[in-house]
Amino acid sequence: MLAASSAMPINAFAFNNAKKLKVALVGTGIRGITFWGKRLVDEYSEILKFVGLSDINPSRLEYGKKYIGAQCPTFTSFEEMVSTSKPDLIIVTTKDATHHEFIIKGLEMGCDVLTEKPLTVDEVKCQQILDAERASNKNLIVGFNxxxxxxxxxxxxxxxxxxxxxxxxxxxxxxxxxxxxxxxxxxxxxxxxxxxxxxxxxxxxxxxxxxxxxxxxxxxxxxxxxxxxxGKNGAFRGGNCRNCNHKNTCDFYWDINKDEFAKKLYVDHEHEDGYIRDNCLFREDIxxxxxxxxxxxxxxxxxxxxxxxxxxxxxxxxxxxxxxxxxxxxxxxxxxxxxxxxxxxxxxxxxxxxxxxxxxxxxxxxxxxxxxxxxxxxxxxxxxxxxxxxxxxxxxxxxxxxxxxxxxxxxxxxxxxxxxxxxxxxxxxxxxxxxxxxxxxxxxxxxxxxx
Structure with a gap:
């Protein structure tokens, strides 16, 4: 058992050339599909393979699969992905506040887990992760580069x-x-x-x-x-950059539709979950x-x-x-x-x-x-x-x-x-x-x- 005080053991993911490491990714945002997605496919396909991708946004999920270059099923249900694809390793790249959910579920379902930083966002969730890791016989790594x-x-x-x-x-x-x-x-x-x-x-x-x-x-x-x-300190504010009345005077104006990658990853799929990537920097919610x-x-x-x-x-x-x-x-x-x-x-x-x-x-x-x-x-x-x-x-x-x-x-x-x-x-x-x-x-x- 890997104690919560330990770092990754040197034999954390034991596999050989006869068996590729089976990897599943949850969260197909920018960090997931680039650093933990496409880069792994491009550089390590001889020793690992993606067996599942999961996201709550089905449209972005399919784009992420294409961008990564993975040949695997996609799932909007994390539990279904894990039980169906049976990965050796789950990589968590979701919103920070949900990291703990997938870390804990992954450990409980018998998988090693690698999470993008941060581990989680508060001390209560941190303690839950510590407890789950201690109760498992699996490994948990934080991707500090x-x-x-x-x-x-x-x-x-x-x-x-x-x-x-x-x-x-x-x-x-x-x-x-x-x-x-x-x-x-x-x-x-x-x-x-x-x-x-x-x-x-x-x-x-x-x-x-x-x-x-x-x-x-x-x-x-x-x-x-x-x-x-x-946030509230701005002299003016709008809905988002695309339709803002202040685009000609705001120093922070950003036309997301001119950023081909951002448009394909976010704008084209925002109708699914309402996630807006070019929100106003001066909105009251900050x-x-x-x-x-x-x-x-x-x-x-x-x-x-x-x-x-x-x-x-x-x-x-x-x-x-x-x-x-x-x-x-x-x-x-x-x-x-x-x-x-x-x-x-x-x-x-x-x-x-x-x-x-x-x-x-x-x-x-x-x-x-x-x-x-x-x-x-x-x-x-x-x-x-x-x-x-x-x-x-x-x-x-x-x-x-x-x-x-x-x-x-x-x-x-x-x-x-x-x-x-x-x-x-x-x-x-x-x-x-x-x-x-x-x-x-x-x-x-x-x-x-x-x-």
Whole structure:
């Protein structure tokens, strides 16, 4: 039995060339059909096959099947899909607030489960998942890909080698541009009940990276946040971009019908379930935060200062690690540091459609020891999906799960829980004005060291 505190075992999906892994996917939105759909068919068809696709929208489901290139039945009933197709592995890429339903059902029906991040959106659903995973004899994996990029891995290596001594504090800032950031507020992500806010949906990536880098688990969170730009703050609003009276004056106007992929995936099927992809960014229903800042105290006494900006002119991030023997600074996609000009709209469209150009380059990490001059560590980087992390994650899961990873990049249910619990605690801290103990949210007791 895989305990809830474990990561994926190295033999998680045992199969050989004589038997293809049978995969079923629930949720045929953009993440499902690209990263966990078409990419698996294109790159791994010799070792796996899709045996079922499921979605509540039958029209989008059929388009998803065609886009993925899968030769399998489709189902609007998840239970029927699982009982009929008998998959080895279920991949969950539905709306965040429903992840727990399919994770739990999948485990109970005797399947291994791989869920897209975040694990779920609140502590009650998180506890339900923990209980279900413990009661099963199956594996649950959370698809964190950021850990697998060479750049993130190099930071982990430097910290693990005690390059700057004992880690004391971390400053981490993530910037979403006015294309990517705005896209969350157009969709169901802008409603707390569906996404748990960007504290959970987006920041789970960041908190997972930080938990992994720091090699400890969060103990207490205090946060600030507010909605001051999107939603009710807009000077005007409309139904959606397509039919808005303000399309000629709104800086955020987006003609979804000119985006061929988005039109085919969403507009052509919205009559089935009423899901509108180009909602107004200033609609009254938006109730998540658009500015966020938190302080997290880790169980090993490391202090994290974190912020997330949702309407930056550029998209990128930077991090600084302070240790007893020096400091490490790292960043990606900060145009002033890289002396580059990037079309942010084109960049966002490529990332969303998983169509990034395969390019290599070198990116710096600054290491500054006390009493010494700084050193620049150059890292070979790939511009493909999430800095080369996507393909490495897929290879680990489907090709060589048995090969030990010295960096511990595989994420299990405990990793998924600890990343979302920071965001959940941040939400609760904003609402109450008090610091929140992680141990008060579920029955998991934070550890001073992850490993």
């Amino acid at each position: 950021y850990r697998w990029s060479p750049y993130a891995t190099k930071i982990k290596e430097l910290l693990s080698n005690k390059t700057i001594g004992k880690l004391v504090s971390v400053d981490f800032n993530w910037y979403l541009n006015t294309y990517h950031g705005a896209s969350y507020f157009r969709r169901w992500h802008g409603e707390m009940k569906s996404s748990g806010s960007l504290w959970v949906h987006k920041a789970t990536h960041h908190f997972d990276l930080l938990n992994w880098w720091i090699n400890s688990e969060p103990n207490e969170v205090f946060a600030y946040g507010d909605l001051e730009f999107y 109730d998540i935060y658009d500015k966020m800042s938190a302080q997290v105290k880790y169980t090993d006494n490391t202090i994290l200062n974190y912020s997330l900006t949702t309407y930056s002119p550029f998209e990128g991030w930077r991090v600084a690690f302070n240790g007893t023997e020096g400091r490490i600074e790292a960043w990606l996609d900060i145009p002033y540091f890289e002396n580059t000009s990037i079309d942010e709209a084109e960049k966002h469209a490529s990332e969303m459609a998983q169509k990034l150009e395969e390019r290599t380059s070198q990116k710096p990490i600054m290491v500054h020891k006390l009493w010494k001059d700084f050193e620049t560590v150059q890292v070979d980087m790939e511009q493909s999906g999430h800095g080369g992390g996507d393909k490495r994650l897929h290879d680990k899961i489907f090709v060589n799960p048995e090969i030990p990873d010295p960096y511990g990049r595989t994420a299990g249910v405990r990793d998924g829980a600890m990343s979302i619990l920071i965001g959940i605690a941040a939400r609760k801290s904003i609402q109450s004005g008090n610091p929140i103990k992680i141990s008060d949210l579920t029955d998991l007791s934070p550890r001073a060291k992850r490993t």
